[in-house]
Amino acid sequence: MKDLHSFAWYAARISPHLPKKVFKPVRARLWGGLAYLLLTVAGFVTIGAFNLNPLIYLAIAFVLGASFAAMGFLGHEILHGTVVRTAWLRDLLGAIAFWPLTTGPKLWRKWHNLTHHVHTQHEENDPDAWPTFEKLAKSKFLRWVYKLPHSFRALASFVSLSVQFTLHSSRMLHLYMKEFNPKKRPAVWLEAILPWASWIGLLFWFGPVKWFFAFLLPLLIANFIVMMYISTNHRLNPITEINDPLANSLTVTVPKWVDVLHFNFSYHTEHHLFPGMSSKYYPLVKEQIKRMWPERYHEMPLTQALKALWKTPRLYYNGEELVDPHKGNVFASLGHGLNPQDISLKRKEMLSLEKRKLFEEEKQKVKRENKEGV
Ligand SMILES: [Zn+2]
Numbered sequence: 001m002k003d004l005h006s007f008a009w010y011a012a013r014i015s016p017h018l019p020k021k022v023f024k025p026v027r028a029r030l031w032g033g034l035a036y037l038l039l040t041v042a043g044f045v046t047i048g049a050f051n052l053n054p055l056i057y058l059a060i061a062f063v064l065g066a067s068f069a070a071m072g073f074l075g076h077e078i079l080h081g082t083v084v085r086t087a088w089l090r091d092l093l094g095a096i097a098f099w100p101l102t103t104g105p106k107l108w109r110k111w112h113n114l115t116h117h118v119h120t121q122h123e124e125n126d127p128d129a130w131p132t133f134e135k136l137a138k139s140k141f142l143r144w145v146y147k148l149p150h151s152f153r154a155l156a157s158f159v160s161l162s163v164q165f166t167l168h169s170s171r172m173l174h175l176y177m178k179e180f181n182p183k184k185r186p187a188v189w190l191e192a193i194l195p196w197a198s199w200i201g202l203l204f205w206f207g208p209v210k211w212f213f214a215f216l217l218p219l220l221i222a223n224f225i226v227m228m229y230i231s232t233n234h235r236l237n238p239i240t241e242i243n244d245p246l247a248n249s250l251t252v253t254v255p256k257w258v259d260v261l262h263f264n265f266s267y268h269t270e271h272h273l274f275p276g277m278s279s280k281y282y283p284l285v286k287e288q289i290k291r292m293w294p295e296r297y298h299e300m301p302l303t304q305a306l307k308a309l310w311k312t313p314r315l316y317y318n319g320e321e322l323v324d325p326h327k328g329n330v331f332a333s334l335g336h337g338l339n340p341q342d343i344s345l346k347r348k349e350m351l352s353l354e355k356r357k358l359f360e361e362e363k364q365k366v367k368r369e370n371k372e373g374v
């Protein structure tokens with residue numbers, strides 16, 4: 001197995017080859033944000049003020065959804081401090097950009113900057129990492145999910161991309177609230193509640209039909225767009241003990257105009273090497289990575305990554321493999337033999353006796369607990 005290195009190890013080797021300006025915040029990114037904000041306001045005004053053909057509303061909903069998603073990408077960048085450095089302004093702009101996706105800046109920075117980036121693909125500590133086979137035994141829900149046929153699970157998980165960001169975000173609020181200093185908690189709550197309060201206010205103002213096209217449908221579309229990227233960021237890569245972005249992250253490629261619309265969000269490996277750098281400069285980082293470690297770097301078209309996600313199960317096995325526990329089908333992960341152009345079964349495994357035992361013990365324990373609970 002290849003030796004792993006931390007993101008700082010790579011960053012230290014790449015930095016000398018980059019121009020100094022790449023480490024400065026790029027305020028001009030806000031013009032893009034302003035354009036999306038104006039588009040959003042124009043969409044709301046059109047839906048609110050005129051009674052139009054529902055097909056026109058539908059078209060506006062798609063524009064709104066695309067704008068919500070793009071503002072989320074910018075919000076991510078802003079809250080990494082790559083647009084403005086002043087803390088209060090960073091948080092205010094981040095809150096506005098994440099308003100449609102209803103995620104507060106304090107929660108986001110804790111969950112994403114301080115946890116996901118620091119512990120990427122760590123089995124226990126990354127809140128965004130997918131579960132391991134061992135965790136399956138402990139979760140009744142997971143065991144139930146994995147009894148369903150693979151094609152059904154794949155379809156359900158793709159449909160659920162349209163709600164996953166919002167659901168995961170509320171889970172994170174619940175998970176991290178107790179870790180905030182009690183004095184800070186009211187502010188964290190406020191940042192979570194205010195966006196929802198405004199969207200519910202809009203419901204009373206617009207009525208349910210207009211609200212569906214102005215907020216609910218765009219929210220589902222935005223969830224789907226951001227999750228198309230997020231689901232491919234790490235889920236085809238292995239679980240790693242050392243946070244090595246070249247091993248545990250994937251950069252996807254999209255047409256140039258999509259990169260422009262989405263603030264280069266596709267460059268995820270580069271982002272994990274330099275989270276404090278504006279994504280405007282990630283093409284330069286990519287050049288350096290490909291020059292220095294071409295054999296370690298993972299990159300593929302977004303569509304191919306999504307197809308690979310569809311075909312592989314989402315449960316880690318031995319850290320480097322993906323397993324469908326129902327049938328014992330084992331697939332490789334990126335860097336360990338997964339060929340995205342030809343996804344094929346690595347082997348079938350009768351899951352080891354020890355693991356089965358653990359699985360059975362947990363099952364019995366859950367049964368006992370359920371009985372006692374009745
Ligand atoms: Zn990531």
Ligand SMILES: [Zn+2]
Nearest residue numbers: 076112271275
């Ligand atoms: Zn980030």
